[in-house]
Amino acid sequence: MIRRLYSLVFIRDILNRKVLLGFKKRGFGKFKWNGLGGKVHSDESIIDGARREAKEEACVELENLKYVGYLEFQFEYDMNDIMATHVFCADEYSGEIAETEEIRPQWFDYDKVPFDKMWKDDKFWFHYILSNKLFKGFFLFQSDQETITHYELNEVDKLE
């Protein structure tokens, strides 16, 4: 079994109850809204990977990242491969959020998150992002990348 490491980052505007999502213009998850993030490189820590992706994808610099969730994704077309995704939140940032060739960033009200244009698992765990709870989950998708065959999801007290 191969576990590949990924980061996924949600920037929150707590005061105005908004969350920043990015519209993916190319690659895996193309034309879906998601957090910022991507593959963790072999020469960096997971949190540094999260910071790097936020900068690369939306030109934003993040200091205080909170580790909030761990998600594993598996697809029936390759049962030997697991996408091990470490999910982070950030409530402050510096720099100016800007569109890049990969991502079009946009703020969404907490109650207008576009779940119908996101990965199908997102609506199961997104409430944890908005309520400051820690979570762990596993989602098995059919090869169409749209149908969830099986999932497990739990709130946890701590993440290792």
Ligand SMILES: CNc1ncnc2c1ncn2[C@@H]1O[C@H](COP(=O)(O)OP(=O)(O)OP(=O)(O)O)[C@@H](O)[C@H]1O
């Ligand atoms: C299946 N259900 C899913 N639900 C929610 N989020 C999902 C996801 N599956 C993948 N993700 C996230 O999507 C990003 C892909 O990253 P990805 O574009 O492959 O990485 P990276 O930017 O390094 O790639 P390239 O530079 O294009 O090679 C990464 O944050 C990863 O955690």
